[in-house]
Amino acid sequence: MTETQQNLYKLLIELDKICNDNDIQYFLAGGTSLGAIRHGGFLPWDDDVDLYITRKNYEKLDKVLNKMDIPNRSWITAENCETYCNPLPRYIDEDTTVIYRARIGDGTPHGQQIEFFILDPFPNDEEKQIEYKKYLWLYCEIMNPYFVSIRSTLPVETIDESLYNYYNKKIKKVGKNQVLFEIKEKITYDEDECDYYCARWGKRAIVYRKAWCDDVKLVQFEDRLFPVAKDVINCLSVDYGMNWNLIPNVDNQIIHSSIDRLDKSCWDNDEEIRKIVKKYNINDILYKNKQNNLFKGFRKIDFHRLESKLKNSYLQLLVNQWNKEKWRFSIEKTDELVKIFEPFFVFQLSFIYSKFNLSLDINEDLLETMVLSLIYSNRIKDCNIILNSNKKFSKEKDYSDICKAIYNLKIExxxxxxxxxxxxxxxxxxxxxxxxxxxxxxxxxxxxxxxxxxxxxxxxxxxxxxxxxxxxxxxxxxxxxxxxxxxxxxxxxxxxxxxxxxxxxxxxxxxxxxxxxxxxxxxxxxxx
Structure with missing residues (x-):
């Protein structure tokens, strides 16, 4: 373990004991659970610990930690700290210093932390799911004045500029807390009516079946056993896709940007940081920076829509040439076919293009050959994107079932x-x-x-x-x-x-x- 990981591990052991002593169920999340399953401990490059906890268990933990007086530890939530504008509760080590740009002026201890992602009931109805994701993004976007949640990878129907502007104006009339309360009501469901959980996080709606998480199992994480979701492989497949088991190259190993001093208490320079924040109006700068980036994010969607239409015209010209030929798939020619179709795949499989779901006039034999070339090159996610973009394909359901079976086969x-x-x-x-x-x-x-x-x-x-x-x-x-x-x-x-x-x-x-x-x-x- 690195020095950072050793200290995080100490915090994890503390939280594990608190949860076990108080009959509170939590489990490893995200890269922490991936590290447990794929590496038997931390991802070698990881610099944080993420945990999942259901809403009911979180409420129990919140009561416990708010009552406990643990030396050099802080429990920070949006409910117990007025200046903390984040949906992720944090257990903080005050003996260390870790400063993130978006949090530099929030008045909370800037120490090493463990984050909890709260799992809330997520509706079964497809239309309600779309609405939920929209209001979840909106809730997190409005809640945090310094951090931009909007991402080009979010579905188009999730991002609603007019709705954001409506609630942003309403803040001036009724206040931010009232607006957040109203939005929160729209993402609050009765657990007994839902078969899914969704993590309370704005950058992405992470959705699991409740049956995967209704119990935990203990797995090796470094030199101790810690809980993961009962069906953790299913969860990892949602988090990281079908190739979750593959170790990424160095360029794709995510490391967080922060200023770290594990040998220095977060309080040592707290007064100096507060003076700097006040002197240079850091929070105002961060707020304006967010608003500018948010505006750019909204405009980028418009640009991407136009860009995708242009790409669609190009793809149709490409497909028109291929439509003139007779196509028949053979396993032996898989690599050759993928090479031929790659110019098409590069555009249609991109986040920017695929989310607009634009249609093409493509012959069935050509489309079937494309689909089979992806299936046999084990690009199952890519195959699903192609199928979702071509719902009129007569064999769409047949091949979707094949993709689903291959995906589930690897999980099982x-x-x-x-x-x-x-x-x-x-x-x-x-x-x-x-x-x-x-x-x-x-x-x-x-x-x-x-x-x-x-x-x-x-x-x-x-x-x-x-x-x-x-x-x-x-x-x-x-x-x-x-x-x-x-x-x-x-x-x-x-x-x-x-x-x-x-x-x-x-x-x-x-x-x-x-x-x-x-x-x-x-x-x-x-x-x-």
């Missing part, structure tokens, strides 16, 4: 749910997708989990899997597991070493490291 494989895996495999194999890479990986995993006891048959099956998958590293790992099972330990350990050096699949890498740490031999610690 990492859940180690053999019954569901077998059901989904049977469905996909019957639909002639036995050689789709995620299906192949799952078949290989299943064989390594339940060897047939016929060594030659199993090894021959793996050689076939490797040939079809072009020596896919995940298939290779399951082959190594099977060789180890049959006593070929030296060969298996050599394969494990190669996989650790070449793979970015954090799940198989963690499993290999766990196997080797149990004295199964063959690899020095330095290679881990």
């Amino acid at each position: 494989k990492y859940n180690k749910n053999l019954n569901r895996v077998n059901v989904l495999l049977k469905y996909l194999i019957n639909k002639n997708y036995s050689n789709q890479i995620e299906v192949l990986r799952t078949r290989a995993w299943l064989l390594s989990s339940e060897p047939t006891k016929s060594k030659n048959d199993d090894i021959n099956s793996f050689k076939e899997f490797l040939s079809i998958s072009n020596n896919d590293l995940e298939v290779f790992k399951y082959y190594a597991d099977t060789l180890y099972y049959y006593g070929k330990k030296e060969e298996a350990n050599k394969m494990y070493k190669d996989i650790l050096n070449e793979s970015n699949n954090g799940m198989i890498m963690l499993d290999i490291k766990n196997k080797l740490s149990k004295k199964r031999g063959g690899l020095d610690e330095k290679n881990n």
